[in-house]
Amino acid sequence: MIKLLLLILPIFVLAQSFMISNIPLPKTYIQNLDPYECDEECLQEYLDNDMIFSFLAHANAKLEDKVLDEARVMGISILNLGAFNPGAALKIALLLPHNKIGKYASSTTNAAFAYMMTKSHAFTLKSYKVESENIEDLQTSLAKMKEDGFAYVIAPLTSEGAQNVITIDPEMNIYFPTINKEDVNSSSPYLLFGGINYHAQSDMLLREAVSPLVIFSDKSQTGKKLATYQDYRFKNPIPLDKNIPLNIEDEMSVYKDLAPQTLNKHLLEGETKVIEYFISSRTTNLEYHLKENEKITNGSFFINTPIIKSGMIMSQLTLYDTNATNVLSTQINYDPLLLSMTQYIDREHMIVANSITEENNVLIETNSLLGNDIVYDWINYTTTVGVDYFYNEITGEDREYAISMQDKQMLYDIELLKPSLSRFIKYKHHSK
Secondary structure, eight states: OHHHHHHHHHHHHHHHOSSSHHHHHOOBBBOOOOSSSSHHHHHHHHHTTTOOOOOOOOOOOOOOOHHHHHHHHHHHHTTTBOOSSSSSSOOOEEEOOHHHHHHHHHHHHHHHHHEEESSSOOEEEEEEEEEEEEEEHHHHHHHHHTTTTTTEEEEOOHHHHHHHHHHHHHHEEEETTTTOGGGGGOOOSSSEOOOOHHHOOOOOOTOOOOOOOOEESSSSHHHHHHHHHHHHHHSSSTTTTOOSSSHHHHHHHHHHTTTOOOOTOOOTTTTEEEEEEEEOOOOOHHHHTTTTOOOTOEEEEEEEOOOHHHHHHHHHHHHOOOSSEEEEEEEGEEEEEHHHSSSHHHTTTTTEEOOOOOOHHHHHHHHHHHTTOOOOHHHHHHHHHHHHHHHHHOOOOOOOOOOOTTTTTOOOOOEEEEEEEEEEEEEEOOOO
């Protein structure tokens, strides 16, 4: 099977394109002429002897054995096998504002295409480029999709674009892999949200924080909103007997009259001090903020900056002897680049929140064939989750990801990790 993969790989490399052709890819069909039944032992023997076509001829439905089923799905993907039962019409569109989302215009397309390749089901996947996210341009593209017969749409938009789609209120099933529902205002039964919940990740990380909490953010809208939330949450921890409201404004009204309660049991009342620094993209030296600054010594440092800037901040926390109790970060810095661009001493006490917790080896490998990453890149991951959800809605077949949806928002598990010497490992809570 590995030999077959190596032979076919150059085809994918040469065929990679960000434009989806109107000419359908040729389908391969394997007819089973064997009059005898083939059990799991028989199927394994075919694989062990590199008899991939004999294996696939018998493995024409989902297998109970996970390893065998992964081999089946990978074979379907690589050989682009056609289904004898075409089932429901499988049509999904992508709404792509290239000027706003940059590289994700191509990577989300690849993520959707990689998923479809693993299914033996005829499909139509079409991308619609939109010049801007204003209401007029979005309305024109959505109308064209509807005219072309698409009722399911993957839309990697910004918050502004998503809010404009909400205003348009199209009667189409639209999934936003980039947006968490708490960042917009929607009551539509058609609009679905798949973005990571940075607030929930912050809540979990702040349980490990000590005072003073020193927050470093960039000057982006996301950075400023996260800093504001983390400041508020550190001073107003969630009581153990309360659920987390979806919207922070609602939460403030719920908790403003409650007696102080805390999950941070090592903190004493009145010791929740927060210091915020907003770092411009051009700033490379933090000496003014860090050198001999007793106000921040032994504190927890929450970093809300992209990976390159985060590496710079962490190295200078060490350089200026801040004696950080720990360094905290959300999904923003769940990136293998962190392991190569920082020294271990800089990240020794770092804790990172991660919501990419479900792995599917077939989808990971198929994406890899297209130069795509769904292991660390959360937008590609949430796009894949959305396509999987639509596939289930359209065909009725089982989902690959057991991620639940509540009030039109995907609910991802959150795990805390430590960047060790060569990989991210599970963080073990320590009593304080």
